[in-house]
Amino acid sequence: MALQINPSILSADFSRLADEAKAVEGADWLHVDVMDNHFVPNLTLGVPVVESLGKATETPLDCHLMIDDPDRWAPQYIEAGAGSVTFHVEAAAAPVRLAREIRAKGARASMALKPATPIEPYEDLLPELDMLLVMTVEPGFGGQAFLDIMLPKIRRTRQLIDKHGLQMWLQVDGGVSAATIERCAEAGADVFVAGSAVYGADDPAKAVQALRQLAEKATGTPGT
Numbered sequence: 001m002a003l004q005i006n007p008s009i010l011s012a013d014f015s016r017l018a019d020e021a022k023a024v025e026g027a028d029w030l031h032v033d034v035m036d037n038h039f040v041p042n043l044t045l046g047v048p049v050v051e052s053l054g055k056a057t058e059t060p061l062d063c064h065l066m067i068d069d070p071d072r073w074a075p076q077y078i079e080a081g082a083g084s085v086t087f088h089v090e091a092a093a094a095p096v097r098l099a100r101e102i103r104a105k106g107a108r109a110s111m112a113l114k115p116a117t118p119i120e121p122y123e124d125l126l127p128e129l130d131m132l133l134v135m136t137v138e139p140g141f142g143g144q145a146f147l148d149i150m151l152p153k154i155r156r157t158r159q160l161i162d163k164h165g166l167q168m169w170l171q172v173d174g175g176v177s178a179a180t181i182e183r184c185a186e187a188g189a190d191v192f193v194a195g196s197a198v199y200g201a202d203d204p205a206k207a208v209q210a211l212r213q214l215a216e217k218a219t220g221t222p223g224t
């Protein structure tokens with residue numbers, strides 16, 4: 001199992017996005033939170049900014065669409081340079097068709113679950129996905145406290161992935177920090193989004209390394 005740390009640009013200084021992206025080169029992916037002020041009560045950035053970010057960094061872009069109508073918008077984020085696109089199952093009209101379209105366009109297909117959305121109804125969809133994102137805060141804002149009531153869902157999702165013999169990744173996002181990453185890793189997550197824990201640190205690149213070491217220690221697994 002590869003362990004990956006994905007800094008979330010949501011916690012960066014938006015007036016210096018290119019520099020902030022460069023500050024975490026060495027991370028596995030740059031997590032880009034797209035919010036539309038409808039699906040979540042916050043507004044961040046859209047396709048043109050993703051396109052510019054892609055030109056500013058060598059780190060591949062992991063775009064998390066917290067938006068209504070991802071069926072319509074996801075292809076545009078791939079064309080803008082996203083290497084992985086996550087849509088919310090609560091917002092997608094046709095999640096299977098959307099996952100297939102994302103893969104057909106050459107990106108990794110990922111589906112997210114808000115905290116109150118269970119994994120079990122979506123077991124049969126797992127083979128259509130390259131990653132499943134279990135939100136560990138209510139989506140919309142960085143800097144929230146980790147919801148440890150999500151740990152059983154992370155465990156159950158890992159069991160389903162293993163039961164089906166899938167190689168897909170299991171991502172967690174929200175409140176992931178030095179204080180919580182080991183519990184997430186022990187529960188079976190292998191991709192960790194961290195916003196304030198990385199960009200709130202004096203040295204974001206060192207914070208990425210420190211988080212990676214903690215996740216590796218918790219699982220006894222070297223990362224990528």
Ligand SMILES: O=C(CO)[C@H](O)[C@H](O)COP(=O)(O)O
Nearest residue numbers: 139140142143174175195196
């Ligand atoms: O999706 C998100 C919020 O909806 C962010 O990626 C997440 O909150 C990261 O910030 P932090 O690590 O500070 O919680």
